[in-house]
Amino acid sequence: xxxxxxxxxxxxxxxxxxxxxxxxxxxxxxxxxxxxxxxxxxxxxxxxxxxxxxxxxxxxxxxxxxxxxxxxxxxxxxxxxxxxxxxxxxxxxxxxxxxxxxxxxxxxxxxxxxxxxxxxxxxxxxxxxxxxxxxxxxxxxxxxxxxxxxxxxxxxxxxxxxxxxxxxxxxxxxxxxxxxxxxxxxxxxxxxxxxxxxxxxxxxxxxxxxxxxxxxxxxxxxxxxxxxxxxxxxxxxxxxxxxxxxxxxxxxxxxxxxxxxxxxxxxxxxxxxxxxxxxxxxxxxxxxxxxxxxxxxxxxxxxxxxxxxxxxxxxxxxxxxxxxxxxxxxxxxxxxxxxxxxxxxxxxxxxxxxxxxxxxxxxxxxxxxxxxxxxxxxxxxxxxxxxxxxxxxxxxxxxxxxxxxxxxxxxxxxxxxxxxxxxxxxxxxxxxxxxxxxxxxxxxxxxx
Amino acid sequence: xxxxxxxxxxxxxxxxxxxxxxxxxxxxxxxxxxxxxxxxxxxxxxxxxxxxxxxxxxxxxxxxxxxxxxxxxxxxxxxxxxxxxxxxxxxxxxxxxxxxxxxxxxxxxxxxxxxxxxxxxxxxxxxxxxxxxxxxxxxxxxxxxxxxxxxxxxxxxxxxxxxxxxxxxxxxxxxxxxxxxxxxxxxxxxxxxxxxxxxxxxxxxxxxxxxxxxxxxxxxxxxxxxxxxxxxxxxxxxxxxxxxxxxxxxxxxxxxxxxxxxxxxxxxxxxxxxxxxxxxxxxxxxxxxxxxxxxxxxxxxxxxxxxxxxxxxxxxxxxxxxxxxxxxxxxxxxxxxxxxxxxxxxxxxxxxxxxxxxxxxxxxxxxxxxxxxxxxxxxxxxxxxxxxxxxxxxxxxxxxxxxxxxxxxxxxxxxxxxxxxxxxxxxxxxxxxxxxxxxxxxxxxxxx
Numbered sequence: 001x002x003x004x005x006x007x008x009x010x011x012x013x014x015x016x017x018x019x020x021x022x023x024x025x026x027x028x029x030x031x032x033x034x035x036x037x038x039x040x041x042x043x044x045x046x047x048x049x050x051x052x053x054x055x056x057x058x059x060x061x062x063x064x065x066x067x068x069x070x071x072x073x074x075x076x077x078x079x080x081x082x083x084x085x086x087x088x089x090x091x092x093x094x095x096x097x098x099x100x101x102x103x104x105x106x107x108x109x110x111x112x113x114x115x116x117x118x119x120x121x122x123x124x125x126x127x128x129x130x131x132x133x134x135x136x137x138x139x140x141x142x143x144x145x146x147x148x149x150x151x152x153x154x155x156x157x158x159x160x161x162x163x164x165x166x167x168x169x170x171x172x173x174x175x176x177x178x179x180x181x182x183x184x185x186x187x188x189x190x191x192x193x194x195x196x197x198x199x200x201x202x203x204x205x206x207x208x209x210x211x212x213x214x215x216x217x218x219x220x221x222x223x224x225x226x227x228x229x230x231x232x233x234x235x236x237x238x239x240x241x242x243x244x245x246x247x248x249x250x251x252x253x254x255x256x257x258x259x260x261x262x263x264x265x266x267x268x269x270x271x272x273x274x275x276x277x278x279x280x281x282x283x284x285x286x287x288x289x290x291x292x293x294x295x296x297x298x299x300x301x302x303x304x305x306x307x308x309x310x311x312x313x314x315x316x317x318x319x320x321x322x323x324x325x326x327x328x329x330x331x332x333x334x335x336x337x338x339x340x341x342x343x344x345x346x347x348x349x350x351x352x353x354x355x356x357x358x359x360x361x362x363x364x365x366x367x368x369x370x371x372x373x374x375x376x377x378x379x380x381x382x383x384x385x386x387x388x389x390x391x392x393x394x395x396x397x398x399x400x401x402x403x404x405x406x407x408x409x410x411x412x413x414x415x416x417x418x419x420x421x422x423x424x425x426x427x428x429x430x431x432x433x434x435x436x437x438x439x440x441x442x443x444x445x446x447x448x
Numbered sequence: 449x450x451x452x453x454x455x456x457x458x459x460x461x462x463x464x465x466x467x468x469x470x471x472x473x474x475x476x477x478x479x480x481x482x483x484x485x486x487x488x489x490x491x492x493x494x495x496x497x498x499x500x501x502x503x504x505x506x507x508x509x510x511x512x513x514x515x516x517x518x519x520x521x522x523x524x525x526x527x528x529x530x531x532x533x534x535x536x537x538x539x540x541x542x543x544x545x546x547x548x549x550x551x552x553x554x555x556x557x558x559x560x561x562x563x564x565x566x567x568x569x570x571x572x573x574x575x576x577x578x579x580x581x582x583x584x585x586x587x588x589x590x591x592x593x594x595x596x597x598x599x600x601x602x603x604x605x606x607x608x609x610x611x612x613x614x615x616x617x618x619x620x621x622x623x624x625x626x627x628x629x630x631x632x633x634x635x636x637x638x639x640x641x642x643x644x645x646x647x648x649x650x651x652x653x654x655x656x657x658x659x660x661x662x663x664x665x666x667x668x669x670x671x672x673x674x675x676x677x678x679x680x681x682x683x684x685x686x687x688x689x690x691x692x693x694x695x696x697x698x699x700x701x702x703x704x705x706x707x708x709x710x711x712x713x714x715x716x717x718x719x720x721x722x723x724x725x726x727x728x729x730x731x732x733x734x735x736x737x738x739x740x741x742x743x744x745x746x747x748x749x750x751x752x753x754x755x756x757x758x759x760x761x762x763x764x765x766x767x768x769x770x771x772x773x774x775x776x777x778x779x780x781x782x783x784x785x786x787x788x789x790x791x792x793x794x795x796x797x798x799x800x801x802x803x804x805x806x807x808x809x810x811x812x813x814x815x816x817x818x819x820x821x822x823x824x825x826x827x828x829x830x831x832x833x834x835x836x837x838x839x840x841x842x843x844x845x846x847x848x849x850x851x852x853x854x855x856x857x858x859x860x861x862x863x864x865x866x867x868x869x870x871x872x873x874x875x876x877x878x879x880x881x882x883x884x885x886x887x888x889x890x891x892x893x894x895x896x
Contacts, residue, residue, distance in 0.1 A: 026599055026741060036666060037598055039789030132596070138742035140596025147770075148580070148588025150485055151474055151762030218484060276724055276748060286746075293474055293759035294586035297749030298734075300724060301742060311741035314599030322595075322783055323771070335770055341487030 009321045010045035012076035014067040015083035016053045019106050022306030023082060023313045024056055042317055046070050071095040078320055081105040090114050097121045104316040106133035106309055112207035112223040119337035130316035135208045136161055136285045138308030139301040145215040146339040152291025154216040156256035159287035160280050161208045163303045164192045164199035165231050165251040170281040172239050173248060179234060191283060201230035202266040209253035213264045217257055218340030225349035229267035241407045242270050245388055248278040261348035263355050270360050270440040353416040358440035363406040364433040367394045371430040382421040385411030403432055457769045458493035460518035463531035464501045467554050470754030471530060471761045472504055490765055494518050519544040526768055529553040538562050545569045552764040554757055556582035560655035560671040567785035577785060578764035583656045584609055584733045586756030587749040593663040594787040600739025602664040604704035607735035608728050609656045611751045612640045612647035613679050613699040618729040620687050621696060627682060639731060649678035650714040657701035661712045665705055666788030673797035677715035686810060686884060689855045690718050693836055696726040709796035711803050718808050718888040801864040806888035809856040812881040814849055815842045819878040830869040833859030851880055
């Protein structure tokens with residue numbers, strides 16, 4: 001049987017918000033160049049959104065207010081889901097798959113939480129669900145993990161994968177501004193939502209890290225097991241002490257393969273100021289990936305925005321059209337949804353207490369002789385090394401006491417041991433506040 | 449007709465040097481993980497090299513001293529060419545293609561010079577020639593350009609794509625050592641060849657840039673039109689003056705789309721010390737790509753070495769096996785060799801005199817009143833702005849004269865105008881040496 005290769009692919013776009021509008025615009029304005037790359041045409045044939053966007057020229061394009069009309073349109077080859085949320089995105093994507101359509105989605109929360117179900121349905125029907133734009137916007141990091149580094153066992157990866165958080169931390173570090181002050185500006189600039197929880201409490205980053213971890217290690221998506229800590233408690237004092245020690249505070253998503261299981265965690269992290277990733281500023285994203293063959297590689301770019309995200313949505317469309325030259329179903333040669341043809345089920349996700357890390361500690365102590373000796377003794381009792389220590393000028397504590405900020409960088413220790421040590425330190429009569437504890441990431445001493 | 453999908457791909461490796469040995473080792477030690485990713489097996493079935501390498505276990509593997517035996521072996525599905533050079537690599541690859549085999553090669557010089565012929569032959573036979581490892585070692589930069597950024601018109605890209613050169617410049621900057629001194633160490637460390645011309649005169653970088661430019665813009669490979677200038681004339685004085693002005697000197701490959709044509713050029717370049725790429729040190733590589741949708745993205749990693757290069761060779765093997773699930777020939781859905789299904793032939797490669805750039809100038813002038821005024825006047829006459837100027841303490845020139853080093857950063861100007869201005873400046877009686885001229889790259893003010 002001679003295969004007949006389609007000369008034109010019909011695209012259905014569901015959602016005309018920021019990313020949907022950007023995708024629409026890109027497909028329209030770049031049609032010639034895309035055709036020159038692909039040798040065939042990507043044609044928008046159907047668009048659905050609650051409201052017609054008067055800025056978009058929908059001549060010759062079917063328009064529906066019901067997104068399911070796109071999933072049920074026999075003309076549509078590839079459905080683009082750029083609405084966000086779970087309802088109706090999840091049933092919509094499942095319907096499209098059931099109807100034998102390929103799907104491209106930018107929906108990180110949906111993939112992180114419902115991806116296993118979606119990918120299983122896609123595998124049964126032999127269609128692709130592509131989601132490059134769901135992680136780190138325009139940076140082709142999913143492609144790098146699934147394809148470019150396919151010869152590697154990934155040891156770990158660490159990324160700045162939330163631009164809002166990085167903008168806030170950059171402003172705090174560069175201009176000495178406080179967290180609430182910068183957050184307010186980020187909201188005014190449109191970088192942060194009116195309810196900033198998803199960004200500043202790390203939930204958005206946790207969604208993306210869930211997806212990265214699965215692609216790095218070939219494990220099912222397990223969003224509910226990700227440890228997530230935001231940046232809302234980072235103070236300018238900690239930013240300055242970190243700097244004094246040669247570090248910057250970045251909000252990192254880190255996932256690592258260990259002998260005991262997989263770490264998947266999002267939290268503020270001290271990173272040596274010498275590293276490239278410590279110098280990724282403003283709203284930009286970057287991911288460092290450590291593979292056993294390639295060593296450290298780093299991928300940097302815009303993690304959000306209509307155009308950068310649409311860049312990845314359209315790359316996914318081109319990929320899908322290239323892979324499915326004849327749109328035949330069930331091509332087993334295609335790239336697996338989560339990088340591996342078969343996922344490992346023997347790898348537990350570690351509880352945060354079971355990770356090992358170096359730590360930054362800031363202890364507010366009453367200025368009394370002997371307090372340093374007591375703190376040191378406690379750390380020693382728990383087997384924790386002091387790698388660096390700064391004792392600052394006395395300052396005034398919350399209740400008016402004169403307190404001395406003591407800043408310590410520790411050696412590597414099990415987090416459970418560190419928690420026990422902190423309980424003991426906080427029980428000291430001279431320690432007046434909860435100890436501030438921020439994890440430090442040394443990246444195994446690797447470059448970047 | 450039911451397609452039958454191969455469960456096993458037979459790999460033939462030609463060459464068992466550094467990269468060949470690394471590829472052999474990686475395929476052998478990673479067989480389980482590769483199978484888990486691919487769902488099928490990559491099996492080394494035939495190896496050819498002039499000498500048997502006693503360190504490699506060739507049990508169950510056919511061995512030949514004639515590489516053409518691999519190209520003619522009907523068992524072999526994919527031929528890996530990791531010998532380097534043109535003879536016999538070129539006829540070998542053409543023979544493999546003629547025999548309907550896919551090819552993976554790490555041979556940058558061969559692709560840069562003979563790629564057009566090779567890709568045309570591959571297209572006729574409907575086979576793939578993959579070459580990710582030919583550029584920037586383990587960094588998946590070809591994949592990023594051809595696939596990840598496929599929705600973008602690329603405006604320009606700039607890369608540190610020769611690790612030896614970057615190692616030398618890094619040592620000069622960080623330790624104040626001279627070029628010949630560091631080159632000698634690089635040779636002792638094995639970073640540089642006994643004949644270092646290819647690395648330090650920019651030929652190796654020009655090969656890689658040729659390939660990057662074609663993938664960025666969809667033009668034929670045109671190695672003979674690349675402007676190439678090495679780092680052997682960079683002095684420690686220039687490194688220091690650059691630093692004083694807030695810049696680092698990097699050996700960059702730059703290619704840019706302009707209204708008049710395409711720039712493809714390799715030369716030492718001043719880059720603001722604030723940029724990520726200015727902070728890529730030692731033997732590491734990095735490429736910044738500016739796309740119209742995505743903005744600036746950067747890719748960083750090891751550009752050489754047996755393991756990093758083998759990482760890309762094996763990624764190409766996995767890619768080829770994924771794309772050609774049934775190894776059927778002529779799948780038009782595959783990624784085009786040079787990113788575009790049809791190449792543009794209307795774009796001239798610009799002569800270096802037709803580029804526009806900012807410049808760093810170092811002028812050795814006799815310490816006489818009025819020389820600065822004369823130099824300024826000449827620059828003004830040629831329409832060249834002075835953006836920054838340092839006049840240093842008097843020093844002793846080559847012939848014992850007391851000379852004043854004058855360092856100037858200029859605004860943007862056509863290189864032809866700059867050359868004319870330099871002729872005029874060098875004719876001044878007070879100017880005692882040829883003017884040192886290094887191009888400055890501002891990256892359109894983009895990030896990274």
